[in-house]
Amino acid sequence: MDVFSFWFILTSYSVKAFAQRCKLTQRSEHGLVLLDHVYKSFTADRLVSCYIACNSQPACQSLNFRLSDKTCQFNKETKTSCPASLKQNEGFIYADNPNRALLGSVSFRAADSCQHIIQSGDSTGSGEYWVDPQGNGNSFKASCDMTTDGGGWMMVLNVILASPQSSWWNGTAEQTFQGIRNYGNGKMAITKSAMSQLRAYINFTQIRFHCSKRKGTTFHVRTTLNNKGAEVVRYFSGERDEMPDSCDSFVRMDGDNSRLAQNCAAWAYHGKWGHVSHSVGENRLYNYAAFVANSYHWIIGGDWKCDDDTNNNLSTGDSWKIYVR
Secondary structure (H helix, E strand, C coil): CCHHHHHHHHHHHHHHHHHHHHHHHCCCEEEEEECCCEEEEEECCCHHHHHHHHHCCCCCCEEEEECCCCEEEEECCCCCCCHHHEEEEEEEEEEECCCCCCCCCCHHHCECCHHHHHHHCCCCCCEEEEECCCCCCCCEEEEEECCHHHCCEEEEEEEECCCCCCCCCCCCCECCHHHHHHHHHCEECECHHHHHHHHHHHCCCCEEEEEECCCCCEEEEEECCCHHHHHHHHHHCCCCCCCCECCCCEEECCCCCCCHHHCHHHHHHCCECCCCCCCCCCCCCCEEEEEECCCEEEECCCCCEEEECCCCCCCCCCEEEEEEC
């Protein structure tokens, strides 16, 4: 047997073996095509060749195979991440790539947001993911809470006391939304303008506040998906300066045992989020975001207050966190 004949037999066997594995691990769907997400197209001698090529490239999320001319198309999305793009067409076969890079797992597959990852079905649990809110290729790593209340929460403020000494942080906040990449330093906060930038790109509709003191209580609420909740989002994103109503704009979350959440009618004297002295400033997210005068406060920097009115109960690890989705 000459070398060419041996190579041909070996190659044919490998392709057949791969095809058998595909039957077990990859389900092709005749009569379906994913439109508007093709990034590479070429002629393949058969469907299994298209499979092999796609499976070997993590960037290939799924494939279309056009039967009429044996065109193999690589997609940058899947039927799960973009269900509206999946159409019926008897001239095509569609298949997902079981070896694809999950959304948010690598820089070239950066997600718009943490919620985008949840919606795509690619979440692997809470942690660090690659995001690119602008969609311009300037991706970075952000912290995503993928479990609380269905997940999809992107961290935009993370302040953790490194010591009971309250003067360790000067209250300097990140001026652009890209600053959320610094969540790991334990002193990351962003300005109203940065929140406005982020909302312009990912149009988040909810905010979640969480603060906790080891020698105190836990304040943990999220805004509601109604008009009152929407006004709170607009306020903290700089789209309005009028302080929004507090009652009926939020719900208490797991672990909340705060007095603040139980006294919304007394917030800012008149049942409002924010503080009249800070309603036009850049620090509204972390300076008097919510308070009952002389009793319960959300304040970061200088004063460190979480559902209280004292700095005398600070402990290493006390934290203030804000998420959006």
